[in-house]
Amino acid sequence: MxxxxxxxxxxxxxxxxxxxxxxxxxxxxxxxxxxxxxxxxxxxxxxxxxxxxxxxxxxxxxxxxxxxxxxxxxxxxxxxLAPPAGSPERDELHFWLSYIGSRFHVAFYPVFKASRYSDREDLAEHLKQQALLQVGKELAFLNERFTGRQHAVGDSRTVVDAYFSATGRWGRRFFDYPAVSPEFDRYLKGLEADPGxxxxxxxxxxxxxxxxxxxxxxxxxx
The missing domain is CATH 3.40.30.10 (Glutaredoxin)
Structure with missing residues (x-):
């Protein structure tokens, strides 16, 4: 195999x-x-x-x-799925991969598994709510950065779009995306329409x- x-x-x-x-x-x-x-x-x-x-x-x-x-x-x-190494577009791809991995993705950790940070059940809800505040800030940032954009890097799909397709949907159960991050919501819906x-x-x-x-x-x- x-x-x-x-x-x-x-x-x-x-x-x-x-x-x-x-x-x-x-x-x-x-x-x-x-x-x-x-x-x-x-x-x-x-x-x-x-x-x-x-x-x-x-x-x-x-x-x-x-x-x-x-x-x-x-x-x-x-x-x-990635621009040529050394190009400005490749730098932008690295920025977005780093951003998702170090800021957007990890912001959800306390939301889904507060026990990773504390074994006190009475703190779980507090940790979740604090984490959601951070997620909200990231959604505001993404709303600004994705205004009018169909893709994260350049004019074609890259691995960044795949990563956002996976992680971007996580906040929908906690936030009204069309209200709090309409441009990011539009971007995600465009990706969902992609056949792949x-x-x-x-x-x-x-x-x-x-x-x-x-x-x-x-x-x-x-």
Missing amino acids: NEPVLYYTPGTCALSELICLEWIGEPYRLCRVARDERASEAFLALNPHGSVPVMRFGDRVMAENLALLLRLADTNPSAK VARALKIEAGEIEGPDGALLGHVALA
Whole structure:
């Protein structure tokens, strides 16, 4: 089995890689990993941190979202998911990847798992509300930066758009996007209309198991 395998959990940032694999269009396989399975011996052998995404490329296993997104872009140049190295556009891509990973993505950690920061149940709601204040600030920033833009970098899709497709939706259950961040909301809705994004969402939801198109099917964790 030489095709890349993406280990993912629905609802996580691993959707980024799934979208990119659909955009690339080369054969790949998936392994759906339940949240509790990420603490299993089989999964920890792949990634001791117990997090997704993880990808297997032949005998090589890689983890961490940014590393995987850049590898997928750089090893599949015909998909044009990243500008040339050294260009101003590539600098902008690096900015956005760093921003999502260090500010937007992590702002949600206390919202979804306050226990990471405190084992006191009485503080959980406080931590969540404080985190949502920060998410709100990021949505205001994104609203300004995405005014009139269809893509994060230049005029075509990149791995940044895949990353925002995965993480940008997380705030919808807490915020009225059209009211608090209408430009970012418009940008996200435009991405959702992309055939590759729409298909990746169906795969994540279990509506497509494969083999179907580039997706050859799912494999077992163990």
